Amino acid sequence: MRAVVIDEGGLRLDERPDPVPGDTELLIEVRAAGLNGADMLQRRGGYPSPPGVPADIPGLELAGEVIAVGHQVTRFSPGERVMGIVGGGAQAERCVIDESHALGVPEGLGWSEAGGFPETFCTAFDALFSQAALGAGERLLVTGAAGGVGTAAVQLAHAAGAVVVASVRDERSRGALVPLGADEVIGPDEVPARGPYEVVLELVGAASVPAALGALATGGRVVVIGIGSGGEVQFHLGQLMALRARISGSTLRARDRTAKAVVVEAVRRHVVPNLAAGRLRVPVAETFGLDEAERAYERFAAGGKVGKIVLVAR
Ligand SMILES: NC(=O)c1ccc[n+]([C@@H]2O[C@H](COP(=O)([O-])OP(=O)(O)OC[C@H]3O[C@@H](n4cnc5c(N)ncnc54)[C@H](OP(=O)(O)O)[C@@H]3O)[C@@H](O)[C@H]2O)c1
Structure with missing residues (x-):
């Protein structure tokens, strides 16, 4: 198979043997694989793959067809369309995925949307509801x-x-957020004035946390998911005490098989039906072929996009 391979900070398409599915795994003919911030970091040598996944083939999410299954697989069969999360290796023509980390692709959903769904929606759902316990009206x-x-x-x-x-x-991106359900779209400098917030989903990191903390409501929860602008901040612990506030953080990739399966199952039950019904969508800013991975990564890193960059089989 052909795979995107990280080679001394660069990306090239290389021939690799097809992966072999383990007992609980599916072998997937990958049709689409979304890019994530983790891929940018891994490429620079800053985010090594966990054990058991290819060390130099990036990609944390995929969509494609099942072409073979391990002996203990019960939920999927060859020919089915699936999407899901992996610890790495998705940016290739074939990849293996544990069946407990895979979801059926709703009928009518395109490959590029399906390939850009799993990592981002699992991360967002887990952060908002499992960690921050976001409630209606908050x-x-x-x-x-x-x-x-x-x-x-x-x-x-x-x-x-x-x-x-x-x-x-x-x-230029602000207009796209209202149709997705944003009640207010603001610039980062408006964060203090538009508070207080019961929950903050922090996707930017150090450049953003101080303003968000300063605008937290009593009992507020901050969930840190991204630290692209830096990971070190200084604040007075008294701020947390006075507000009875909580700060937490998490990553999806580092979790063990069971913990990831719990997130995927919650998304299967609570999110996929809304995706299938068209009440949720995956905004795809641009797609690139596997052989255009370098350009795709440049596009991701350049910013100013709405939604996902996805590698697709052409
Ligand atoms: N913890 C986890 O399990 C997990 C899972 C997935 C993603 N992540 C992390 O979460 C973050 C968001 O992921 P993503 O896939 O949504 O990335 P993304 O598509 O690149 O989106 C990041 C957004 O943050 C904005 N941004 C970046 N730096 C900023 C700054 N200094 N001030 C204000 N806005 C800034 C970007 O704006 P521009 O377009 O203007 O640059 C962009 O809209 C990333 O750091 C990623 O690595 C973590």
Whole structure:
């Protein structure tokens, strides 16, 4: 098979043997694989793959057809359309995925949307509801809201009845957030004035956290998911005490098989039906072929996009 391979910070298409599915795994003919911030980091040597996945083939999410299954697989059969999360290796013509990390692709959903769905919607759903316990009527701030995770979070929170404030730095992207369910779209410098927020989904990191903390409501929860602008901030612990506030953080990739399966199962039950019904969508800013991975990564890193960049089989 052909695979995108990281080679001393560059990307090239290389021939690799097809992966062999383990007992609980599916072998997938990959039709689409979304890009994520983690791929940019891994390419620079900053985010090594967990054990058991290819060390130099990036890609955390995919959609495609099942072409073979392991002995203990019970939920999927060859020929089915699936999408899901992997620890790496998705940016290739074939990839293996544990069946508990895979979801059926709703009828009518295109490959590029399906390939850009799993990592971002799993991350956003887990952060908003499992970690922050976002409730209907609560005021949510999503920072970096125009990206893959942000556009997922805005839609999920709107569907759950929250009041969604989307912070977007690129003015050209702001208009896209209202149709996705944002009640207010603001620039990062407006964050303090538009508070207080019961929940903050922090997708930007150090450049954004101090303003968000300063505008937190009593009992507020901050969930840190992205630290692209830096990971070190200084604040007075008394701020948390006075507000009875909580800050938490998480990553999806580092979780064990069972913990990932719990997230995927929650998304299967609570999110996929809304995707199938057209109440949620995956905004895809641009697609590239596997042989255009270098350009795709440049596009991702350049910013100013709404939603996902996805590699597709052509
Ligand atoms: N913890 C996890 O499990 C997990 C899972 C998925 C993603 N992540 C992380 O979460 C973050 C968001 O992911 P994503 O896929 O949504 O990335 P993305 O598509 O690149 O979106 C990031 C958004 O943040 C904005 N942004 C970046 N730096 C900013 C700054 N200094 N000030 C204001 N806005 C800024 C970007 O704006 P521009 O377009 O103007 O650059 C973009 O709209 C990334 O850091 C990613 O690595 C974590």
